[in-house]
Amino acid sequence: MGINNFTVITQRVKDKADGLIGYANYLNSEKAPSHKNTTILNIGNNFDYFLKGTIINTMNFDNENKKGGRKVESYAQSFNFILPHDVPNPTIDQWKLIYKDLVLKAKNSLKTKGGTTEFAKNCYANIHDQANPHLNLLIPRIYESERLHALDQKKLLGELKKEFNRSVMQHCNIDFKAYKPFRQNVGKRRKKWQLEQEQSIKAKEELADERLLLAQDKLEMADLVDQHQQVQELAETAQIKAQEATNTARMAKADADRSISLLNEMKSLFTQFKTSLNEWIKSIKTDDPILEELNKVEVIERAENVQKHPTYDDEIEMVMFSSIEQAEIDAEPYTSEKKPISSKVRRRRTPK
Template identity: 40%
Template sequence: MSIKNWTVTTERVKNKSQGLSEYTSYLISSKHKNHKNTKIVEIFNKDHNKFLNNTIKEVIEFDANNKKGGRKVESYAQSFNFILPPPHKPSPEQWKKIGIDLVRTIHKELNIKGEISKFGNSCFINLHDQKNPHLNMLVPRIYDGERLADLDRKNVLAKLKLQFNQSVMKHCEIDHTQHKPLRSNNGPRKSAQRYAYDKAKEEAENALKLITEAATAQASVDLAKAEIASRVKELDKKDLEIEVEKKRLGFLINAYTKFKDTIFHWVDSARKGLTLETMIHRQELEESANTIIDSKFVSDKDAILVEQTVLKEFEALQNDNIDTVKPEISSRMNKPKM
């Protein structure tokens, strides 16, 4: 018996930037338990951190410039999976051609302005080459200052299914109408987003992504990247230290998340001329920044980076002739080492 279409699934990536960071980390992780017999091949946007930074920056700027009110952006990207059943195994080059066709389809169906190549560079695509190979695609829900609200509409999904059928036939000479399933009792496919992650390692990776997000307030500075990355490796080797490390990373996650939120709200209220709100957010910023700077968990280098982030944002406000009080924060600059 033939099938109507090759399998295409889609869903919104939940939990804002943290959810997007977790999902992207899963897609590129060759060590994850679900990827034991999987070869992960880069297709578009080989630097996933660049994709994350650009997507998060787009959302932050969109929320800041949104004068219509309403809720902040909750989902930063739309996830698509284009799946072929065994025994079909296109080559990576064939998958790349298929991916280009799919990007073109989204660009056309959503009437996206600008060049297709620019839009394609804003997406993240990789291949999980396994028994049932599939192309993973992440499309930003905010692109070039516009909300791509129709990304998860049924008509868009229908067009992508049709294009996937045509592209597989065009580039691989595989006809879905001639496919006979090897098994007919397959259960529903689990979304990659719902797999349970290893808690200790994922919290460390989440901390790294949150630090990257916080840095977008100062043009993508990676706060404590080397330290967190080294801790991730240690977690793989030292199981007995996981609980202690989880507490430390829990502090970093909470501290950097609060710092990122407070500096954004302070700058935003100052630029809008909201005196009372600016004062409140400045006090919150002072508290969150000092919590990081005074912590024994944070190195001198990273504490100084927090100071510089606040200073640069203050100087940017001054350069734009916005009168506001400079936040009073602790300093490790030029302090003698003990």
């Protein structure tokens, strides 16, 4: 049995500018665990131009919005156009033709102002050339000072699926109707980062789970001991110890869960800090005073968030301030301001 369409997945990019920067960096990172054996090919608009333009346009829209209502929570919509793993991978030129078809279809379906070229300049796309190659497309939610409400509606998704099928057939001679999936009924699709997180948590929980099962086995064995008084006393002692072991194991599991949660929180906070620091350096080198000041404030705020976390210690402080000092060294040829970040972030601990 064939398939109805080649796969197209869409989702809102959450968490405002932070979420957009994090997701866009993920799309471009060949070091991500899920991008092993993947070559990333950039097509369309410049990555930094897209991020800068999308963030500034959205912030301006929020500031100038006199109609009230909630501020923009999602800065862009993500579309992933995926081919099966056992069809020939399109060439970069074929992908570019497919990309142009999809951008034109999106532009016409959304009924945006202006020409197609200008619309394409405000989008971002790249290719993940791997076993199941796919095109990643980011479309800003704010374009020409208007909110694109239809971005996450089923109608647009349906039209883009049809266009993807047609374009792949035209430029690559690959017909979705002739393709039969190798695996069927594999269940609900999960995101790669969710699988990676589940595997990490599972590995750290195994020890606590084994202790809990061992303690429960001892408790069940104690119930089968002979009812003789002397043996019964031994069984009761075994039950008490087993119960204590069970309680200890449960506490250990709870502690492990909390430690994992705190470590994940710290990892997320530190990643956000590093991202902001890199963006600050970029804005200095591109001589953008407004974006530079915004990024500097964001770096300081995120550094302080790291310091407030319960797991913050001497080692993290040393790494964080080393990153700040190195960034200031990199920025020194481009700015006259001395220690613009480290002078604003107070050390909370004295490194040992």
